[in-house]
Amino acid sequence: ILQKAKEWILALQIEKRYTKNEIIAMYLNIYDFGNNADGVRSASKIYLNKAPDSLLIEDAAMLVGMLKNSSLYNPRRRPELVLERRNVVFQQMFRNEMISKNQLDSLTQLPLNIDYSPESHREGLATYFRAYLQEFMNQWLRDNTKDDGSKYNLYRDGLRIYTTIDSRLQQIAEQSMDDHMKNLQSEFFAQNKEPDSLNPTPPFRDLREGQVDTLIKVSAMRSERWRKMRLSGSSDDEIWESFQIPTPMKVFSWDGEIDTIMKPVDSIRYYKFFLRSSLMSMEPQTGHVKAWVGGFDFKHFQYDQVKQGRRQIGSTFKPFLYATAIDQLKLSPCNTLPDALYCIEPMKHGNIDAWCPKNSSDKYGQTRNLKNALANSINTISARLMDQVGPKPVVTLMKKMGIKSYLPEVPSIALGTPDISLYELVGAYSTFVNKGIFIEPIFITRIEDKNGVPLFEVIPKTTDVLSEEVAYVTLNLMEGVTQYGSGGRLRHAGLEENNYIYKNIITGYPYVFENSIAGKTGTTQNQSDGWFMGMVPNLVTGVWVGGEDRSVHFEDIAFGQGATMALPIWAQYMKNAYLQEELNISSEDFPVPEVVSIPLDCASLRFDISDENKDLKKLGF
Template identity: 55%
Template sequence: MATKKAPKKTAESSGDYSKYISWFWRLFVGGIALVVLVFLLASWNAFGELPTFEELENPESNLATKIISVDGKQLGTYYNENRTPVKYEQLPQNLVDALVATEDERYYDHSGIDFRGTTRAFAYLGQKGGASTVTQQLAKLLFTGQAARGWKRYAQKIKEYVIATRLERQYTKQEIIAMYLNKQDFLFNAIGVSSAARIYFNKDVEDLELHESAVIVAMLKNPRQYNPYRKISREKSLGRRNQVFKQMEKNGMITTAEKDSLQALPMEVKFTPEGHADGIATYFRENLKKFMASWIKENPKGEDLEGNLTYYNIYRDGLTITTTIDSRMQKIAEDAVAAHMPRLQKEFDRQNEKNKTAPFRDIEEEDVDRIFNNAIKSSSRWRKMKAQGKSEDAIRKSFDIKTDMTIFSWGGEIDTVMTPRDSIRYYKKFLRTGMMSMVPQTGEVRAWVGGNNMTHFQYDHVQLGKRQVGSTFKPFLYATAVDQLKISPCDTLPNTIYCIAAGSHGNTKDWCPENSGGEMGGMITMKKALAESVNTVSARLMDKVGPEPVIDLVSKLGVDTSKIPAVPSIALGTADLSLYEMVSAYGAFANQGVYVKPQIVSTIQDKNGTILYQHVPETRDVLSAESAYVTLQMMEGVTRSGSGSRLRHTWRGKDPVYRKAVTGYPYGFTNAIAGKTGTTQNQSDGWFMGIVPNLVTGVWVGGDDRAVHFPGINYGQGATMALPIWGMYMKDVYENKDLKISKSEFDKPKDLSITIDCDNYKSEGVNDELPDELDF
């Protein structure tokens, strides 16, 4: 009988698992060693360069330069990336809580890597959320860039782990949160949370409420898919915002009742774009670039390792420029322009309906061709096509091909199709404007409006534009006469034709100016002569003082006189000057004869708050206090009885600009105002210069070309074209008491020897009904 063999014993049947246990530990230890090796290799740059200690200490960021108004408001930024960094202390706690609850709820418990979250992500293949901590996301933003694909993504992830742990050793938790929020791109030029708060809610970041902070945190997942401004993503943004509230409830940061009430709130966005052409003071900000370019060139940042000079960059160095612009006054100025110019333009267009050469007048066809040719050659289209190597013939032909374009109108932008040549004619019809307001005692520029719209009219009519100033030049002549001859506003001269002969004062022929209104005869006081812009009196004064002293005076007042000929006709304002020059020169009249150079920047600070520049006023004595005051008294006559009197007096009839019945102009000023209107030949330019004790403001209105003008003086004078802007501006400025614009009388010198009280004026013992005639 055969015997059965006993079954062979195995490890499984004997319960001996030592072999498997051994393999398990080998695999486990090997796995750990492999992970350690991978991280070591990563730290040794095997998967690509890792940031150095210095780079971790100073992570590279493009920081926007902030432009701040004198009243502490941000006017705009210069940037490659519109990033304004904020410190952790500036972040509201509700924003920090919303971020941690939504993006990294164990943020304060890990050292850069959330192993619990990582395990969950592997186990569920990412279906229940990713595992990236806030620190890892910062590492990606700072040093690893956009997500790679394939095996490179795994290498990138490992690098993020290594960088995250290094960041945690280098920075505090609070600093990491601030860096993370400063680095995020929220679209629409909103780089960083500070820009996002301003652009989406028009608030400083520290003023954000919880429901607003939740919208910003919601965008962190995907700023395009969850953007609150884009119509296509608003619903997603709202849903994601409510999810933030749910996460905050889950983590005990808000109660269920608070969550429910917050989720019921509508999502409101106050979109305030910050493009280079958005916001207020756009012309000023463009001009400020020139100031900064000059300052940067003269103030090197330091030297590099090779000894080469390095310079500040306004687009990435995070400077803070505190300007003299007052955001409130700037807004009022822009509103005044926006209120007056469309109505003036409407009347201008009406008067051009039957003008065959519109918008041009009084020129020949060849002059029109010349204007168009100059416009074509100075256009961006011409420059771009020329740079592309296109022939001149091909470029010219392109100006007659219809194309899609967006054009300006006072009612808003219009999408249309027209030829570039037709667009030139279209834009030529628009009247342009410039306005500047300055504190005469300090030179601080408070408002600067360079044109109608920076996007469509990029030429700055404050400083770049130089046009004939007309009768606004006459106060310089009168001031020279007061200074040299001690004339009184009460002195009189004949209002009759007066000729300055050829060969006298540089004249090449006899000069016999007539008054613009044609009225002459009798005697007239100096004050009335200036108020009514009497040219015959200006001729007599010019013959007495000569053009050279007048030119010398305006030169000392900051005017470029290199192109002003020393001839008598300058008395009528034939010189081309900028509004910037005129306002700064007029400022000396209100500052007791002391000229102060206009100031647009108070301080410049680096990103750490260190002051790099502090403005020092540039001043010089030009006129005696007596001469300045007497000239002011004569200019007050302009607003009391002359061409500027509509600022004060009740007037019944049809307003020449608004074409409707009114009872008085809408200004009603009763305080001391010295001013002067100016109108140039053929009504090409309208000016108004207005002075109160602590503010001097100038306004210019005219066409892009001198051939673009009103056909008659009724609409083409400074009192109609420019004065209304000044009036509306000052009326609103006075209504804001915080601005502290003076309504007082001008400061009277203590030792005033020239008589200004014409009612009791006596000269050489004569007490006539009219003051005595001057002896010239």
């Protein structure tokens, strides 16, 4: 009786606040139609394989008929009852003069248009995110029970899960990745498959054929095929022998799945040819993850490069070092240091031997201010800063910014040798935009039961890490990256006319952004990983591109650097996001703190397109 009274009071309150059409719309959007079809949009897709605005009158009547009892009136199990119920809806429409007698007679003769299309986690939008969400929910279900002690059922209890993903940004992110990766992959194939290719062991480099064979066998032993055969009782020798037998299979290609006959062992090498990629986008003030792309095809590449993948981060490490130096030494972006070979002596900062890093260009001689040094990823100056502050404070800072991966306290981390996930890196970079406050990334805001009662609500976890001034000064340093440094191609134009890379590889160039963008490129040894971290005042986005194995990479840095492999995905993502004004992506300057005592106005900082042309010409382009 008490429950009925509560429902009566709630119904009165709802009627006061909403019109009947609004109430019906809300009800249709949350009703459980069965078979994991929550809401009319999902039901339309699962039972009829249509969008709601494509439904015919007989389709809509069927769904309305199911509202009485979706378990009893289920098109898969009891289509004859569903047909009867649908015709009852038509009779009600006739009674209320919504259709004529002739229409009633015609409509009741129509069969059901069932086209059962269950939604798969392997298809559709945000597949990698949905897989991670399912993992999270499975753990939540193990840890939480109903009031009577029984367990919740994810598929039968009508739980409502509210995530932070913005479907519009997610769609843009996935399309931007597909566009560039298809383009980049074409070039990678060309460099590894042409008869005159200088690579004797494609797609692997730096490996002998025997090492390649070992790598392929290890990959085979980690495969789902191997696991299933082991469970069925086959020996390792029997399984390996089966990998040599041509087998019908569907394989991924950028032009769609291919039906082929291939030895499973050859299919492993085939898939190694494909470069992998990931993107994560987060609102720094709230921690809300807006886009999560763990790869470009979940069916064929199920490893999530956002959360599961950990790779060396290259020069995207350097802002943490610079922030530590600014915080501890009160350095300014305008402070200058010599760009000359520099060694940290043996037995210092945890080193056994001397550490003498070289610049990637192997050029030295200038005196550079810190803004110019970060913009151009000058390793010698990073070595000097690391020697002054020591690795321990940098590691401490990064841990406060949410980095949970192992960080050795040695000077060489200044060049980005630690393996870190994109998920961690985006969360950490967001600290700079969020005025020095780290907020742990949030991907789910709350869980409700079928009656709308909250079962779980996220409480943001924040940590004060840097002063607002230090965070802003570090952002100012990173703005130099996109103004005249390794991210300068976000702003300039004209190089596509006579340069092969800009014309064919930098997808979508020219971009010609004019708003404030802080960013950092990253390229690891041998071009195994390419990174780009880009920030505007209300969105932080990271992109990674690389091979599944570190030995799968471009030979030439002009193709394999972060500015070529990763930056174009970010550029297209942001360019298309700005076209949708309703997304409210900021194009304003970063907010300036009330007090900034550190000098920021450095002279003689200019990007000259001819400089990049000269560098590319020396590389043979």
